[in-house]
Amino acid sequence: MIDHENNNRGLIDTYEALQIAQSVELDLVVVSQNEDIPVAKILNYGKLQYQKKKRQGSSARPTVKEVRFRPNVGAGDYNLRINQALQWLSKGDSVKFAIRLRGRENQYRQQAGDMLDRIVTDLGQVGKVQSLDKRSLIVQIMPA
Incomplete structure (x- = not known):
């Protein structure tokens, strides 16, 4: 898991990762779905979606x-x-x-x-x- 300050926290239980995300009022998002260990990151999901949409709009216009x-x-x-x-x-x-x-x-x-x-x-x-x-x-x- 990667926390909101981009520090690698290593392997953490999903429930514990959700509690950390809720404590800083952010979302827990799965970044890459590997076969063995999925990588999750704590971030603001709405802000991520907005930036993604903004990049697509500017490049396609x-x-x-x-x-x-x-x-x-x-x-x-x-x-x-x-x-x-x-x-x-x-x-x-x-x-x-x-x-x-x-x-x-x-x-x-x-x-x-x-x-x-x-x-x-x-x-x-x-x-x-x-x-x-x-x-x-x-x-x-x-x-x-």
Whole structure:
């Protein structure tokens, strides 16, 4: 048995281990079920479950990074954002590109659609297209 201060108490009767756990107001939990001798530990079981759930939630949650463009973005800014997206995709994050049109820029909707196609071709080796919406000018790319 291992007590609440991580000290090894050796072989102890189950009833005695339960009394020790009750005296410090904690739970007696079987940590490993060996063939000969099971190992039990005195700890707060609710806290253990909470930490386990928290670890699972944080590791399973994919993040979506968003990049916004205007249709007349410069080459340097475009390359910077594409390189940033490459890093995010290599880490396992999804990237969402949105092109915003304001005022007279709506006349050049075709150029914005071409820019989406250019983004898809530039990131084609690292990611795959999850959704492409040329009407709302949004493309979402997930890691390949």
